Amino acid sequence: MPKVEELSASLEDYLEAIYHIVKEKQASKAKDIADRLKVNNSSVTGALRSLSKKGYINYAPYDIITLTSKGKKKASDVIKRHNALFNFFEKVLNIKRKEAEEVACKMEHSLSKNILQKLLKYTEFAEETKINGQTVTEKFNAFCK
Numbered sequence: 001m002p003k004v005e006e007l008s009a010s011l012e013d014y015l016e017a018i019y020h021i022v023k024e025k026q027a028s029k030a031k032d033i034a035d036r037l038k039v040n041n042s043s044v045t046g047a048l049r050s051l052s053k054k055g056y057i058n059y060a061p062y063d064i065i066t067l068t069s070k071g072k073k074k075a076s077d078v079i080k081r082h083n084a085l086f087n088f089f090e091k092v093l094n095i096k097r098k099e100a101e102e103v104a105c106k107m108e109h110s111l112s113k114n115i116l117q118k119l120l121k122y123t124e125f126a127e128e129t130k131i132n133g134q135t136v137t138e139k140f141n142a143f144c145k
Helices: 009-025 030-037 041-053 071-090 095-111 112-130 137-142
Strands: none
Touching: 009 030, 009 041, 009 095, 030 041, 030 112, 071 095, 071 112, 071 137, 112 137
8 A cells, every 4th residue: 555645734734825825816926825824935945845846736946836736635635624623613612713713723734534524524413403493503502601
């Protein structure tokens, strides 16, 4: 069985940033990434070289940066994990948006596929299942008060 290449949380954040920048602006440059991640240009250069070497991005200094198909797949996976966590925190647990975003960003890197699937199913269940006219989420939030 081929070894699955793991990326560090930091490199996953770079892929996620590139994905979002390209979606917003149709192209990504190193400065855009530095601004979005609030890091210095030398950190961006090192990360871009590493991601390029691993086959996740197309990169040449001073040129636009694009995701390869492998990079798009990985970035989509990271975003899916992030969104699942964010939605669970905000919608089910009623955590304020800023905190839900910050915690989802930290936890997205270690969420297994099995737990992701359970989290997605639970979020759906909690938002759709009614008990005495209230969703599980509504009952839980009332319980917390």
